[in-house]
Amino acid sequence: MDPIPSLIPNPRRTAPAPPGAGPLPLDGRTVIEAAPGTEGTARWLRTAVGAATGLPLPDGPGSGSGGSGRSDRSGHGSRIVLGISPDIARESGPEGYRIAVDTEAVRIDGGGPAGVFWAAQTLRQLLGPDAYRAAPIAPGRAWTVPPTVIEDAPRFAWRGLMLDVARHFMPKDGVLRYLDLLAAHKLNVFHFHLTDDQGWRVEIKRHPRLTEVGAWRSRTKWGHRASELWDEKPHGGYYTQDDIREIVAYAAERHITVVPEIDIPGHSQAAIAAYPELGNTDVIDTTSLAVWDTWGITANVLAPTDNTLRFYEGVFEELLDLFPLSSSPFSPFIHIGGDECLKDQWRRSPAAQARMRELGLADEDRLQSWIVRHFDRWLADRGRRLIGWDEILEGGTTETGLTPGAAVSSWRGYAGGIAAAKAGHDVVMCPEQQVYLDHRQEAGEDEPMPIGYVRTLEDVYRFELVPPQLTAAEAAHVLGAQANVWTEVMQDRSRVDYQVFPRLAAFAEAVWSSLPAPVERDYADFERRMAGHYRRLDALGVEYRPPGGPLPWQRRPGVLGRPIEGSPPNV
Numbered sequence: 001m002d003p004i005p006s007l008i009p010n011p012r013r014t015a016p017a018p019p020g021a022g023p024l025p026l027d028g029r030t031v032i033e034a035a036p037g038t039e040g041t042a043r044w045l046r047t048a049v050g051a052a053t054g055l056p057l058p059d060g061p062g063s064g065s066g067g068s069g070r071s072d073r074s075g076h077g078s079r080i081v082l083g084i085s086p087d088i089a090r091e092s093g094p095e096g097y098r099i100a101v102d103t104e105a106v107r108i109d110g111g112g113p114a115g116v117f118w119a120a121q122t123l124r125q126l127l128g129p130d131a132y133r134a135a136p137i138a139p140g141r142a143w144t145v146p147p148t149v150i151e152d153a154p155r156f157a158w159r160g161l162m163l164d165v166a167r168h169f170m171p172k173d174g175v176l177r178y179l180d181l182l183a184a185h186k187l188n189v190f191h192f193h194l195t196d197d198q199g200w201r202v203e204i205k206r207h208p209r210l211t212e213v214g215a216w217r218s219r220t221k222w223g224h225r226a227s228e229l230w231d232e233k234p235h236g237g238y239y240t241q242d243d244i245r246e247i248v249a250y251a252a253e254r255h256i257t258v259v260p261e262i263d264i265p266g267h268s269q270a271a272i273a274a275y276p277e278l279g280n281t282d283v284i285d286t287t288s289l290a291v292w293d294t295w296g297i298t299a300n301v302l303a304p305t306d307n308t309l310r311f312y313e314g315v316f317e318e319l320l321d322l323f324p325l326s327s328s329p330f331s332p333f334i335h336i337g338g339d340e341c342l343k344d345q346w347r348r349s350p351a352a353q354a355r356m357r358e359l360g361l362a363d364e365d366r367l368q369s370w371i372v373r374h375f376d377r378w379l380a381d382r383g384r385r386l387i388g389w390d391e392i393l394e395g396g397t398t399e400t401g402l403t404p405g406a407a408v409s410s411w412r413g414y415a416g417g418i419a420a421a422k423a424g425h426d427v428v429m430c431p432e433q434q435v436y437l438d439h440r441q442e443a444g445e446d447e448p449m450p451i452g453y454v455r456t457l458e459d460v461y462r463f464e465l466v467p468p469q470l471t472a473a474e475a476a477h478v479l480g481a482q483a484n485v486w487t488e489v490m491q492d493r494s495r496v497d498y499q500v501f502p503r504l505a506a507f508a509e510a511v512w513s514s515l516p517a518p519v520e521r522d523y524a525d526f527e528r529r530m531a532g533h534y535r536r537l538d539a540l541g542v543e544y545r546p547p548g549g550p551l552p553w554q555r556r557p558g559v560l561g562r563p564i565e566g567s568p569p570n571v
Helices: 039-053 086-092 113-126 172-184 241-253 269-274 306-322 344-348 350-359 364-380 415-422 457-461 493-500 503-512 523-540
Strands: 013-015 024-026 031-034 079-084 097-101 105-110 143-145 149-152 158-164 189-193 257-264 333-337 385-389 407-410 426-429 478-485
Touching: 031 039, 039 079, 039 113, 039 241, 079 113, 086 097, 086 113, 097 113, 105 113, 113 149, 113 172, 158 172, 158 503, 172 189, 172 241, 172 493, 172 523, 189 478, 241 257, 241 306, 257 306, 306 333, 306 364, 333 364, 344 350, 344 364, 350 364, 364 385, 407 415, 415 426, 457 503, 457 523, 478 493, 478 503, 503 523
Parallel strands: 031 079, 079 105, 158 189, 158 478, 189 257, 257 333, 333 385, 385 407, 407 426, 426 478
Antiparallel strands: 013 149, 024 143, 097 105, 097 149
């Protein structure tokens, strides 16, 4: 029998146990021997796995020693031995790992601290679904690890989830919970969408009205924007700067990089409501604007003035302090949005037209590019990298003069990512037709507030992020992919869970595992492994969509959505 029937994502290689080898017991005498660089994983094992099993997992005699963390066996208990392997680092990178379970120990080696941590996630899966609970449900039970050898490493470096907390605010404890869920699926980037027309969610001390005013709206559209229903309860919230520091530190302990997004120059009505001078005051009375209470794309965008540039430089100065550089290759990134910026007000604004003449710009698309270029250079001068939605390419990368370090989130399809990669820019693939998890999971009337195309668990499992149009050199610019979660119709944690899971498990395997071409992938095997993974999600309290369809309390009868029929275009 396969000793590891339900690992997700599927590891690169597994080897059977030697003949006659039995499972390794973990009990009150089991110790952790943590070599330098692995102390964080040892701490995580004690807090997460220790809580579920009731085992103390104290330091063993090899902890803190140099080399591989190996030592002579002390006493009669089993060991969990954690080490860093230069060989694995050379062959598989810092996130690669090896687990070997024999009659004495679970031996974990990683190419770096991250690899050791991902191996610990695999170890937790080997222990069974009860290892995902917050406390032992059967005190005194015997815990065992099946004998096996696993060698694994990710296919892509950027494996992310984008969570929109602007449309519907998620309190801090919910964000920390989602970081744990990302870690459990070996996802390592959390794209934090902090601002939009419907709310500003991060404290900026030099501009306090951004949260005093911009974090709150008086009511909220219930369902799609064409719905006649409203939730008349005021909605809002924000993260203090200490909350953000806590979230970033919590993520870093789990080898997750938090990439913040401050959306400019569109999707900015909440900021304009707080500081009306940021808007196009020569076109509309910006003092009459409130934080937007419905969905869609508003015409109210930032004015292309020096005052706007200075204001957002101040915002980004505080943001850089909250999201410091680290050893993560993705810590330099700051996302500036750049999507869906309607140009109507700029066309009507004498001030905007004067700015275009002053700069010699032919049209309003180039005016937006000028704003993007300004912050691209501003961030680059401070050792950071700009990343934005694929609209930042409009006007042409050569013409706009993006710095070489600027990267693109390709959301309208593959085309933006292809253009960026061919121009030498790094790309994160997140095409809405494939990996927007706010899109509905099945056809039919039972899906709550159905949005977009049908994207089933199997559809996400067959997602391939590298387009065939790219050469090998161009494909090297594809850093990876992320699934995006826009929360217009997700009012609370339960709705987010329903939309994200179980599809995030399929996405995690698509970006971690070395899978064949989409049509050749063994979805039946993935479904078989998901049967065990659902039990893990149950233990974690994840309110996922069951395979048979939504439960009665998960439905939202009578609330208008916006389903799109047919297969999504491959663009």
